[in-house]
Amino acid sequence: MVDRLTALDASFLTLxxxxxxxxxxxxxxxxxxxxxxxxxVVERIGARLAANPRLRQRVRSVPGRVANPVWVDDAAFDLDYHVRRSALPAPGSPAQLGEFVARVNAKLLDREHPLWEAYVVEGVADNHFAVVTKTHQAMIPELTSLDIAGLILDEESGAAGDGRWAPRPEPGSSGLLVEAIADAVRSPAGVVDTVRGGLGELRANGRRALGVGATLARAVRSSSDSPLAAEPGSARRFAMVETDLAVYREVRARLARVNADVNVNDIALAAVAGALRGWLGSRGEFVRATTSLRAVVPVTMATSAGLGGSVQPVFVDLPIGENAPRVRLLQIAHAMHSQVGDAALAADRLAELGGFSAPTLHSLGARVGSALGRRLFDLAVTNVPGPQRQLHCAAAPLIATYPVTPLAPGHALAIGLTSYRGRVFYGLNADRDALPDLEVLAAVIPDALAELLETAAA
Known part of the structure; x- marks a missing residue:
């Protein structure tokens, strides 16, 4: 029996x-x-690919597109094609690394090969090196226990496993048609579960998360003059920001003394709101007291089975026009709690899930943005708590991890956050032409966080 993509996963190829x-x-x-x-690193990935066969499979379309595509083993799989080596020119600054990340992530993955790539980048400042990964969202459901980062990382410097592998024969066109007919006989309702159905499922998930009728009507923005509204072009900018998790915890502790209930995600959103306010000011744009930018914040909902629930979109109007950082934070916290309550999966449970991998959860969040209309939000902000223990690649300790989340159609900015070992890392992915001053926005995030700390107990 062939291994067929679900309608939802196939829809990401169509989108x-x-x-x-x-x-x-x-x-x-x-x-x-x-x-x-x-x-x-290259040898390490190659030796561990057997742990996830999907990484050696490519997408094969069914003749006539009478059924969803299938996964087939890539008999010509070439590890050196997927794991590439590069180096930055001296001094290997964060800005230079960001340019490299922007350049490689702007390029589509080749569908003639398995849909992932990794780049081993030497010459990073301070005697560091980097690994930059790309994984298509169509693969993500199969990678919930182990993705590319999972192939690289250990809690201790362990040895790689046995990399032996033999590809299965690829089915011919006639075989794919026979399987498609057999699937239709086994499940007649599945005949209409095509890529179009997957697109419908994406949109339906968004509508279910929003509710129907009046709720959806309220979610649609009446204007499209957002500074972040732009059709992405062919080039990107990427910026990295590192902050201290202890600052977020101290802001939360100070507000708890005055019976204000906020969490780390609320504080991060308030820092983003403050940074957007400063960024708009640097552009000379007039910020009214009522100015806001709507963020879609994917939230992993808790269930009795753990992560097995769903990632739901929460819409938050970031109060850019509010001058007081503390009031800004409290407004965001209230908006989040009024929609989520206690249903969100706790950060410690997310971070300690077996096989946890930040790209997997960031992808689930990115799916939410892809599912929703461009008039429903201005930017997507995904926040994935990571492990607080030290991770290694063989003997090399991991010191930082920045997510790269995709831009949805009609949007110029996406922000991802990952916490790891007492730090919170922001990855800002932006359209190159729409945000030529992305570094200004990145630079004011720590300032906005410092303002929150200063005013938390005021």
Whole structure:
């Protein structure tokens, strides 16, 4: 029996446009210990591919598109094609790494090959090296236990496994048609469960999360003059921001003393709101007291089975026009709690799930943005708590991890956050032409967080 893509997963191949790649990524930065050769990363990935066969499979269309595509083993799989080596020119600054990430993530993955890539980047400042990953969202459901980062990382410097593999024969066109007919006989209702059905499922999920009727009507923005509304072009900018998780916890603790209930995600959103306010000011744009930008914030809902519930979109109007940082935070916290309540999966449970991988959960969040109309929100902000323990690639300790989330059609900015080992890392992915001043927005995020700390107990 063939391994067929679900309608939902196939829809991400259909939704993908020339300038809107549907892959998610990650920037992993490692300290380079004496004698460590980053080329070992390539060997490490190759030796562990057997743990996830999907990484050696490509998408094959069914003749006539009478059924969803299937996964087939890539008999010509070439590890060196998927794991590439590069180097930054001196001094290997964060800005240079960001340019590299922007360049490789703007390019579509080649559907003639398995839908993932990794780049081992040497020459990063302070004796560091980086691994930059790209994984198509159509693959993500199959990677919930182990993705590319999972192939690289260990809690301790462990040895790689056995990389032996033999591809299964690829079915011919006639065989694919026979299987499609057999699937239709086994499940007649599945005949209409095509890619079009997957697109419908995406939109239906968004509508169910919003509710129907009046709720959906309220969600639609009446104007499209947002500074973040733009059709993405072919090029990107990427910026990285590192902050201290202890600051978020201190803001929460100070507000708890005055019976104000906020969490780390609320504080991060308030920092983004404050940064957007400063960024608009730097552009000379007039910010009214009522100015807001709507963020869609994917939230993983708790169920009795753990993560097995769903990722639901929460819409929050970030109060850019509010001058007081503390009031801004409290308004965001109220908006989040009024929609989510206690149903969100706790950060510690998310971070400690077996097989947790930040790109997997960021992808689930990115799916929410892809499912919704461009008039429903101005930017997507995904926040995935990561492990607080030290991770390694062999003997090289992981010191930072920045998510790269895709731009939805009609949107110029997407922000991803991942916490790891006492730090919170922001990855800002933007259209190159629409946000030539992305570095200004990135630079004011720490300032906005400092303002929250200063005013939390005021």
């Amino acid at each position: 993908e446009g020339r300038h809107t790649p549907m892959h998610v990524g990650q920037v992993l930065i490692f300290e380079r210990p004496p004698g460590f050769d980053p080329a070992n």
